[in-house]
Amino acid sequence: MKWLGIFILGLFFALMIYAAGGLPDRGDPNAPASTHVSPYYIEHTIEETDTPNIVTSVLADYRGYDTLGETIVIFTAGLACMLVLMKRG
């Protein structure tokens, strides 16, 4: 049973190594992740949002909905901590 587990782990390791060979190079401009919306954000940030920092304009404007969810998660976690740890009376 132990050797079966090790064999299956080795099989998955070989599969992962094989799959990693098909990934695009780091920072490849022709990778699918860099050809969809990233060039639009980089080219239009100044004229559309007047913000030199592209990270901020993506975080708070283009992907503002995502940031709203993050903030709700943080505040809800804080509220849950307060409700669990609060001393009664």
Place this chain on the structure above:
Amino acid sequence: MTEPSKSIIVRVVCSALVPFMQLFALYVITHGHYGPGGGFQGGVILGASIILQRLYLGTEVSHRRFSPQLALILGASGMLIFMLAGLVPMATGGAFLDYGHLPIPGVTGAPLRSLGILIVEIGIAFSVFGTMVLLFDSLAGGKQ
């Protein structure tokens, strides 16, 4: 419950440090448009300044200066600012979180969207600030 610090060195250094931490936090929040920074980071620094005050002043004095209820109110009002920045543009004919339709007179187009980003960052900072202090108060105990 934390007790006030006995050492005069700790008290003097911390009381000198807290205002500069808060000033730096305001800089980080408002500088998010031009460099590293933003609401999350600035809010955490603001929360850390109040936590430092809780540690060196003790729970009694520190709760009189910044009450746990105020932390809760700040956190909730930060969320309210963010939600209003999303909902008000819907009322004036835009999409959800479409800062170009915020009804602020005298500003239009790209500068208005830049202002919307600043409003949202301030909302995030309030929310994170309140949550940090809330977490510390719940963990440190004492009456809520």
